[in-house]
Each structure stands twice: as C-alpha cells, then as structure tokens.
Amino acid sequence: MFNSLKKSLYDFITPSKDEEIIKANDKLKDIVPTLWLFGKTGAGKSSLVKYITKQDDVEVGNGFMPCTKVSSIFPFPSDKPIVSFLDTRGLCEASYDPTEDIEHLSIDSNVILLVMRLDDPSQKDVLSSLKKVKKSKSKKILTNHLIVIHTFCSQLSEEDRNRMITLQNSEVEKVWGSNFKSTYVDFDSLENIDALNQLLVDELPLVSEALFFADDERDNFAYSRLKKDIIWYSLAAGAADAIPVAGAFTVPTIQGKMLYDLAAKLDLEWNKKEFLEFTGSLGTTIAIQFGASFLIRQATKFIPVYGQTAGAAISASVGFAATFALGKAACLYMCYKKKGVAVNSDELQRVFKEAFDSKKDVKTS
Structure with missing residues (x-):
C-alpha cells in the first residue's frame, strides 16, 4: 500500500502516462451528458x-x-x-x-x-x-x-x-x-x-458550472478561464475512479496532468517545489482527509455486491469532487503566483473545502 501511495505522489509531480488519461477519456461516454x-x-x-x-x-x-x-x-x-x-x-x-x-x-x-x-x-x-x-x-x-x-x-x-x-x-x-x-x-x-x-x-449542474457562470471570487480569475478544463478532468477522474484497481493508479495521473495543464495555460512552471508548496498550503488536515477518502472509496469497490453498485457510485462522485476541488484550489494558488503575492493558506483551504462539498453529492453517471 505504501508503494502505491508513493507511486501516486510521483504521478502527481511527473504525470507522463497520457495513455491512462486516454483510457479514462474512453470511459467518459458513460458520464458526459x-x-x-x-x-x-x-x-x-x-x-x-x-x-x-x-x-x-x-x-x-x-x-x-x-x-x-x-x-x-x-x-x-x-x-x-x-x-x-x-x-x-x-x-x-x-x-x-x-x-x-x-x-x-x-x-x-x-x-x-x-x-x-x-x-x-x-x-x-x-x-x-x-x-x-x-x-x-x-x-x-x-x-x-x-x-x-x-x-x-x-x-x-x-x-x-x-x-x-x-x-x-x-x-x-x-x-x-x-x-x-x-x-x-x-x-x-x-x-x-x-x-x-x-x-x-x-x-444540468455540471454543464452549467462549466459553461454559464463566471466565478464569484474575483481573485480567482484563473478558474473563470479554465473551468471547462477542470470539469473535463474531474469527469475523467470520476470515470476512472469507478473502476476497481485502475482508479488507484489512473486518478492521480489525471489529477497530476490537470495541474500541469492549468499551469501551462497560465504560463507558470509546475515542478516539485511548486507542488509541495501548493499541497503544504492546503494543510495536512485536507491531505489526510483526501488520502483517507481515496483509500475508503477504493476499498468499497472490492466488497461483493456493494462494491459493484453503491461503492462505485460513491467512488465516482468523490473522485469527481476531489479533482474539481483540487483544480479550483490550484487556480487560486496559481493566481497568487501570477500576481507575485504571498499564498493565503486559509483562503486556499476554504476554496478547496467549499468546492469539494458543493460537488461531493453530484451524480456523474
């Protein structure tokens, strides 16, 4: 298990396996409205x-x-x-x-x-x-x-x-x-x-989120520009996360690729230093909750019957919500970096938590 988590962290920082994202994209036909x-x-x-x-x-x-x-x-x-x-x-x-x-x-x-x-x-x-x-x-x-x-x-x-x-x-x-x-x-x-x-x-809450509304937080201008990308990666993570075993490896790759893409579109460098500062700003509480929920939703998929129905549904919705929250928080972090101002950890944690809570019950499939 430790090796799997270590691999997940590595995939976050160096997302190079585009074939995993392609596989997740193939599953999106069952999620995209x-x-x-x-x-x-x-x-x-x-x-x-x-x-x-x-x-x-x-x-x-x-x-x-x-x-x-x-x-x-x-x-x-x-x-x-x-x-x-x-x-x-x-x-x-x-x-x-x-x-x-x-x-x-x-x-x-x-x-x-x-x-x-x-x-x-x-x-x-x-x-x-x-x-x-x-x-x-x-x-x-x-x-x-x-x-x-x-x-x-x-x-x-x-x-x-x-x-x-x-x-x-x-x-x-x-x-x-x-x-x-x-x-x-x-x-x-x-x-x-x-x-x-x-x-x-x-x-159509997901479509509306991505297409209709500008973000209500003026400081997070990056989210207004990149919300379509964040929704897409969130859907891909939800699709991958409903599959036993595969989700444990594919979801971190998708999330890591999302962070790289968001940074690239904002003309920012994304490396180990930036990643560690970003996750550090999110705080250990969120990191622990995020990791625990990931392990729980992966485990439920192996329980007979339950894992084939409720467990998969929970996994997909939580995978979507976690990726969405990560993307929105990352946009705010990158706004701070673009402006050259100090990162407000409290604000970053608030954005992550509110984004996660707003999407954790959204039905993605």
Whole structure:
C-alpha cells in the first residue's frame, strides 16, 4: 500500500502516462451528458445550442459528426468534451426508428431537449417520434429526463402564448406522462431567459458550472478561464475512479496532468517545489482527509455486491469532487503566483473545502 501511495505522489509531480488519461477519456461516454435535440427544422435547436455553448458559429447540421444512419453528434468543446449534442435527421418521417439513436446515448446521463415553436401548432410528427422513444425497452432512457422548451414566444400575445404552452404541454403529457420540466424563451429578444438558465442549472449542474457562470471570487480569475478544463478532468477522474484497481493508479495521473495543464495555460512552471508548496498550503488536515477518502472509496469497490453498485457510485462522485476541488484550489494558488503575492493558506483551504462539498453529492453517471 505504501508503494502505491508513493507511486501516486510521483504521478502527481511527473504525470507522463497520457495513455491512462486516454483510457479514462474512453470511459467518459458513460458520464458526459448527451443532450438529444428533439424538434422540427426551424424550431430553434441551433439557437439553443448557440446559447448553451456561447458559440455563435454553431449550426445544427454543421460541425455535427455522423454517428448513426440518421443522426449526428456534436461534442463540446471538441478537444475535451463536457457535453454532447445529438441531432436526429428525419425525425418526422413515419419510418423513423429511434433504436440506434438510443443506443448511442450515454448510460444514465442523457436529457431530451424537446424544442417546440409556440406559433407552430403542427407537432404531430415530433410527438409520434417521442412516443417511439418512450416505448423503447432500452435502459438508457430515463423518463424523468425530458425538458420541453417552447420557443418564439415574442411572436404571440401573452394570452395566446399561455394558451399554446398549455396546449403543447398537454400533448406532451399524453405521450410522455407528467414527469417532465418545461419553460418558454425567445432567443432573439431573450424574453424569459432567466427561467431557462435556472432550468438548465437544476437539470444540468455540471454543464452549467462549466459553461454559464463566471466565478464569484474575483481573485480567482484563473478558474473563470479554465473551468471547462477542470470539469473535463474531474469527469475523467470520476470515470476512472469507478473502476476497481485502475482508479488507484489512473486518478492521480489525471489529477497530476490537470495541474500541469492549468499551469501551462497560465504560463507558470509546475515542478516539485511548486507542488509541495501548493499541497503544504492546503494543510495536512485536507491531505489526510483526501488520502483517507481515496483509500475508503477504493476499498468499497472490492466488497461483493456493494462494491459493484453503491461503492462505485460513491467512488465516482468523490473522485469527481476531489479533482474539481483540487483544480479550483490550484487556480487560486496559481493566481497568487501570477500576481507575485504571498499564498493565503486559509483562503486556499476554504476554496478547496467549499468546492469539494458543493460537488461531493453530484451524480456523474
């Protein structure tokens, strides 16, 4: 055990095994959320993707890679994806079979975004395809993961808007049941955009953390720049940490590589001296807690039955939270170094603890 911990420390300082990170990345397909875009052409799917990604040049169809006979997928960001968008062509065709598309979805990490124009009363074909998905026997469809987004609300009076929302929601309920969330928005006027924001935060916390919000701590400017990278590495650690044995070796490598990458993007040197100062500033209490939780979550994965279910879930969520907290604290530490000011250990420990606590119960898979 001592040799394993010694190796983990070495991997932190000299992360050279990119193949382990590649293996963890391969497992991310079961963790990274897949947002399945459901809706007719012109419903506002491209506008929704642009809003979520903050990329004005994104168009549904352009930049999407074919993945099934009738569908294409758009991972974002392309190099270290934290979310994927699945768009289905021919959705309104009578012969459409959702089986292959469903199999391409990530396990337990998918959301259907049903986009419906309020000024288009003809939604029969889309609802027919949604019904086929609902009837699917695949375990990859979670019936509580449907979000209905009513678009082009500014085209209607308030009375007509409310009437059409009620009508369309009742039609969806006939097909899907009542277990779905809905809101309305206009991407041109940004009417009701705050409600859409809140719905996405509630249903997609990891995506929202990485894409929507600037950090509320002004001193931690690095986190605002690098939060997408931190989320990606955290997801990779969560994916690796759910696997018995492998997590003990892969997670430290992923975390070490994250620290190197963060420093490189901030044009800072990352070496043994910096690493020891950073971990020393975090304090022995956090280091001990971090090490103990790592050993516990690795041990639970070897307990029959429990280790295959609850232990793996605990391991993935804690692996994600620990990596996220480490990344956020590292950003603050690197801010201190960039500014040439003394490291505030108390503030560093506060950032780590709050970041860990905020993510330790997040479901990553």
